[in-house]
Amino acid sequence: MKKAAIFDMDGTLVANSPIHIRAFEIFCARYGVTDWREKLANGFGMGNDDIMRLVMPEEVIREKGLAALADEKGAIYREIYAPDIRPVEGLKELLERLRAAGIPCAVGSSGCKANVDFVLDSCAIRPYFDAAISGDMVSRCKPDPEIYLTAAAALGVSPADCVIFEDARAGFEAARRAGAGRIVALTTTLPREELERGPLADRIIDSFADIDDIGALLA
Numbered sequence: 001m002k003k004a005a006i007f008d009m010d011g012t013l014v015a016n017s018p019i020h021i022r023a024f025e026i027f028c029a030r031y032g033v034t035d036w037r038e039k040l041a042n043g044f045g046m047g048n049d050d051i052m053r054l055v056m057p058e059e060v061i062r063e064k065g066l067a068a069l070a071d072e073k074g075a076i077y078r079e080i081y082a083p084d085i086r087p088v089e090g091l092k093e094l095l096e097r098l099r100a101a102g103i104p105c106a107v108g109s110s111g112c113k114a115n116v117d118f119v120l121d122s123c124a125i126r127p128y129f130d131a132a133i134s135g136d137m138v139s140r141c142k143p144d145p146e147i148y149l150t151a152a153a154a155l156g157v158s159p160a161d162c163v164i165f166e167d168a169r170a171g172f173e174a175a176r177r178a179g180a181g182r183i184v185a186l187t188t189t190l191p192r193e194e195l196e197r198g199p200l201a202d203r204i205i206d207s208f209a210d211i212d213d214i215g216a217l218l219a
Helices: 017-030 037-041 048-055 058-064 066-081 091-100 113-122 146-155 169-178 192-197 214-218
Strands: 004-007 105-108 131-133 162-166 182-186 203-205
Touching (some): 017 037, 017 066, 048 066, 058 066, 066 113, 091 214, 105 146, 146 162, 146 169, 162 169, 169 182, 192 203
Parallel strands (some): 004 162, 105 131, 182 203
């Protein structure tokens, strides 16, 4: 039986990919960057520094610095998302059931701490999590497994004893490389057909409302 659950954040706790895309549209327009969409598509699930290196010209990075650019884009994202942010359908109910079953939970996100705090507090779900690992707490973000290894350690369990919830290719690779006991994919970022072709996960769900048997999830 699995002993813990770890949740990615972007695209998992919240279906926010369109918001990140809109934030990048505003952000890149400020710098006259027009060829960002395809580059960004390859960066979902990665850390801020890696995404900025994918999207922004080297001369802009040299002038502004990776941290300042990430902070600027993050501020745009939080401003435009704040009025409408809400958790993925069924998340709170699942967290309640995991708590009732005595299953500790953690967040394992490549996002920065400011964004993790924003989501946990805006969605009123912080009390359900025993640990929250953000990208700025580790030396390597997804697809490296460090985030999930760190989250499992924070819960005092082996990754093999964890169910990991993910939505992006970088995250699936990180979870697999960490040795996750089970990987559950949400269809918030990649279409079901693409997830099934992988196969990238052990189970595919459209929302947490699809999970009707907590025992089977943890078996």
